[in-house]
Amino acid sequence: MNLLNLSIAQMFDFAAPILFAALGGVVSENAGVVNIALEGIMRFAAFFGVWGAFIGKNPWMGLLWGLLIGAAVGVLHGYISVTWAGDQIVSGVAINVVAMGIITYLLEFVFKTTGYSPPVPYFGAAHYRVHIAFISKIPVLGAFSNLTLLVWFSLIAVGLIHFMLYHTVLGLRIRAVGENPHAAETLGVNVMKIKWFATILGSVLAAFGGISLSLGTLSSFTNAMPMGKGFIGLAAMIFGKWTPIGALLASLVFASAQIVQLLLQGMASGIAKQIPLGFYLALPYLLTIGALIGVVGRAVPPASDGIPYKKEG
């Protein structure tokens, strides 16, 4: 595999966790529920994924555990912010803080180690990859010849969520609830049910993101996970204007910044070498600020995004 194909493949590896988180945000916020707990959910899922894979001795068990914990945390967020109409940001921050503490504790409790878990079976292993041998020599296209299952999942999810949001009745109702829940209610749409559904689905997508961190290219959990990937995911959601395809493009842009940085470290000369590493880490946020202030056409969130909904009377 040549360097170009390798770099593109690596970009997809980097992009997958960000993309999953962004898609989680897209689904949830289109129904008007802000979920900044994406970061915490990814951390939960990354750890439980490894734990599941450790016990079940295969990554599928890890995936199951990770998704279940993601859904469970989603239920917590939904209970606070949908059923109780509590502040969505407060709930999200709380979940992130709790994730920080609990997982550090569980890591030591379960694996008796500090900082990282022992290696477990993971989706990056050769026989879990999707091999498409005949395209491997073709430039660009060859990048798709040896991707992990999770990367493929992330790309398929983009299509599925786009279809759901813009071509199904459910999607129309999700977007209606995010724009004007009172209007939806008067038309007989069950607002609470829709918000619950979107919150849980969003959390499960974020859990996929967490799992692709610990069981995608790596085969263990490190205590620094998810290293802000959840927040970069949120940035990708905004940069992508709250749409699945926008989120995909934004995630690829953000991931390519990391690849460029890796490449430059190896071969850059002259001025490129002078650009500090921090610049590439900050790039997603700089681009997001650009999107919010309207550099690439203004990013406008759903009208009722983040506003708790209470039924009248």
Place this chain on the structure above:
Amino acid sequence: MKALELKGITKQFPRVLANDHINLSIEKGEIFSIVGENGAGKSTLMKIVYGLYTPTSGEIYVFGKKVNMKSPHDAIKLKIGMVHQEFMLIPRFTVTENIVLGDEPRKGIVFDFKRAVKEIREISEKFGLKVDPLEKVANLPVGIQQRVEILKILRRGAEILIFDEPTAVLTPEETEDLFKTLRALKKDGKTILFISHKLKEVMEISDRIAVLRRGKLQGVVKKEETNERELARMMVGREVVLEIPRVKVERGPVVLSVRDLAAKDHRGILKLKGVSFDVHAGEIVAIAGVEGNGQMELVNSLIGFTRPVKGKIILNGEEMKLVTPYNVRRKGMAYIPEDRKRRGLVLPFKIRENIIMGQHTLYPFSKGGILNDKVINQFATKQVEEFDIRPRDIYISAGNLSGGNQQKVILAREMAMKHNFLLASQPTRGLDIGAMEFVYKHLIEEKKKGIAILLISLELSEVLGLADRILVMYEGEIVGETVPEKTNEEELGMMMLGIKRNERLVQ
């Protein structure tokens, strides 16, 4: 046949009894109006009929059958539809999406947009309500948005249509269009419930009228057997002076002078195209016009929310170089805003806070950045008493007051401020008769004190009753100037629509 019957409907909210044993029976195919002051319980009653509120007690019969509604979903199934005061529309969605939401044509789980568009075309044709199914609602004028709302409930097969203050947001022409639609629907055999506090409109459109006051039904009358005066008395509970007494005040020197003022709206479109006028002490100058003809830009320029493109504003003999709300207020301008909830008040703040706002940095309300609670409370208590603000509780938040009382808080604040010019922008918008009367009284008081008043109004009766001079605005220009003694509603109406112009008076 009776379309709707209410028996002993009562709704108790934690602090108020909104509906008190209301009995009504509405015939199929009639236009039945319910009038009452703000807070009389009209909207609550309609929300009960639409299943948004559950009554504390009482029974509802729809087409003779007893029903028990738990949500709007139940009401829709019973063929009851409601056009809400604040439109229930999603601006970013298309007309089609807005209309079919909640009952979408589908193929499996897929939303069948093409069929939906076809359905909207058919239904729009059938009822003669023209809309473009593919247009985004955000791009539509208010009158058409309301049409979308009506189509929405017609598509659900509504037989009983509730209109909650439908004309509050409409221009006179749009209102005329709506009335045509209502009459057509009546002909179709639909039953219409029309909620309003504008008696003139009620007298024009209804067959029968029910009057509510403080949650109680005062009576049901036939249109032919009543008049505006009687309805007003039933609504308010006493004789109301609808005619504004003429007060002559010797006009003083020029206080505000505007020269060739032009301004753009927030989208950058030139809406005010070079207007000039003077306002003298002890004089009320009214700007009449259909909404959106530059009034907003004039107001914004005068208080410093918009920077004019060109022109001069001279207040008390001094040209305002940099117009900011702070500067104009220091120069003696008081302002009654058109949107009291957004511009007039901080809704979560208490009366005592709202009533000193703007003067809160001044002695005696504060000194060295520390608020003097004792002085503030004394002042607030005095003003609440003097302006009859109810409840008499300075610690209640402004958001919990009725519209009339909110306006009184604003009046109490602005009148207390040191000023000799008053900018009153639609000061009676959305108010009921009692509160309107109150505002008129205070405007006349101000005039007697020799204050110069610029009144911006959409109501011709108000303009003709209050003003000493009338300027008519059309498409950002003053197209006519007259005095109330020499004109009438028809002539003003023609000028407002740009059909007729007349010469400016020589000052």
